Amino acid sequence: MSFLKVKDLQVEFRVDKKMIKPIEGVSFQMQKGEVLGMVGETGSGKSLTAHAIVGLSTLAGGVIGGSIKFEGQDLLSLSEKEMQSIRGAQIAFIPQNPMTSLDPVYRVGDQIIEALRQHVKISKREAKLQVIEVMARLNIPNPERVFHQYPHQLSGGLKQRIVIAIGVCTNPKLLVADEPTTALDVTVQAQIIRLFKEMTVERGISLFLITHDLGVIAQVCDKVAVMYAGNMVEFGSIEALFKNPRHPYTKALLDCIPTIGMAKGSLSAIYGSVPSSGVYPSGCRYHPRCPYADEQCRKTMPPLLEVEVENWVACYKYYGKK
Numbered sequence: 001m002s003f004l005k006v007k008d009l010q011v012e013f014r015v016d017k018k019m020i021k022p023i024e025g026v027s028f029q030m031q032k033g034e035v036l037g038m039v040g041e042t043g044s045g046k047s048l049t050a051h052a053i054v055g056l057s058t059l060a061g062g063v064i065g066g067s068i069k070f071e072g073q074d075l076l077s078l079s080e081k082e083m084q085s086i087r088g089a090q091i092a093f094i095p096q097n098p099m100t101s102l103d104p105v106y107r108v109g110d111q112i113i114e115a116l117r118q119h120v121k122i123s124k125r126e127a128k129l130q131v132i133e134v135m136a137r138l139n140i141p142n143p144e145r146v147f148h149q150y151p152h153q154l155s156g157g158l159k160q161r162i163v164i165a166i167g168v169c170t171n172p173k174l175l176v177a178d179e180p181t182t183a184l185d186v187t188v189q190a191q192i193i194r195l196f197k198e199m200t201v202e203r204g205i206s207l208f209l210i211t212h213d214l215g216v217i218a219q220v221c222d223k224v225a226v227m228y229a230g231n232m233v234e235f236g237s238i239e240a241l242f243k244n245p246r247h248p249y250t251k252a253l254l255d256c257i258p259t260i261g262m263a264k265g266s267l268s269a270i271y272g273s274v275p276s277s278g279v280y281p282s283g284c285r286y287h288p289r290c291p292y293a294d295e296q297c298r299k300t301m302p303p304l305l306e307v308e309v310e311n312w313v314a315c316y317k318y319y320g321k322k
C-alpha cells in the first residue's frame with residue numbers, strides 16, 4: 001500500500017460565474033520515507049496540488065474531485081473537523097513565504113507552542129521545553145533567545161527555520177513544503193536543503209517538496225513529478241529524469257539550467273509561456289510550445305502511461321501514435 005496515493009485529482013474554482021479547472025487528472029504516489037519533488041514553471045499547478053493534499057483548497061472555495069489516500073484513508077471523504085485533526089499532526093504544511101506566514105505581533109516561540117498544543121495535550125511549560133529542543137535540532141543558534149524574539153527581529157533564514165519548526169514540532173508523518181527556499185539567498189538555501197535531508201533521514205519524515213528549482217530537486221529528492229498547465233507530464237526517479245528526460249517539457253527545463261564553462265549566449269529558453277487556467281489549449285497543453293507537436297498532439301490529450309518501471313510520461317512521442 002502506498003503511503004500517499006493521489007488519483008485523478010481535479011480542482012475547480014468558480015470565477016465570474018464560470019467554473020475553471022486549474023488542476024485536472026493529476027495522479028502519483030509516494031512511499032513512506034520518500035522525498036518526492038514536484039517541479040514546473042509558475043502557474044503550472046504545483047501549489048494548488050499541495051493545497052489540495054492538506055485540505056486548504058476547499059477552504060478557499062475549491063471543489064476537489066478524484067481521490068487523495070493517505071495511509072489508505074481517503075482525505076477527500078473527511079469532514080473539515082476530521083481533516084483538522086490530521087492537518088498539522090500527521091500532515092504538516094510549510095507555506096511558500098516565511099516572511100509573511102508568521103504573525104508579526106507574537107513571539108516566534110509562542111507561535112510554535114500554539115501549533116504544538118493544538119494537537120498534543122501538554123502543559124505550556126512542557127511545550128516550551130519541547131519547542132526549544134526542536135529549535136536546537138533545527139540548528140537555530142541560541143534557541144532560548146530566539147524563542148522570545150518577534151519575526152521582524154529574525155533573518156530570512158531563521159524565519160524559515162521557525163516555519164519548519166512549526167511544521168515538525170508535532171512529529172508529522174508527511175511534510176508538504178511549498179517552495180521553501182524561494183525567498184532565501186543561495187547560502188541559506190543550501191542550509192535549508194541540508195536541513196531537509198537530515199530530517200528525512202534522522203526522523204523518518206516523508207517529504208513532498210514543491211519547487212521550480214531543478215537543482216534543489218537533484219540534491220534532495222528520490223522521485224520527481226513534472227507539472228505543466230494543471231497536468232502531470234512526467235513522473236519517475238531522479239536518475240531517469242536527469243539522464244533520460246522523455247517529455248519535451250522536461251528536457252526543455254533541464255536545458256535551461258546554466259552550466260560552468262558554457263558559451264556566452266548559449267543558455268536555452270522555452271518559447272512562450274504557461275497558459276492560464278480557463279484558456280488551456282485543446283489536446284496536449286504543451287503543444288503550442290513543443291517543437292515535436294503534430295495534429296494528434298493538438299487534438300487529443302496524451303494519457304500518462306508507464307514507459308519503464310515506475311517511470312511515467314504523457315507524450316505520444318514515447319509510446320507511439322494512434
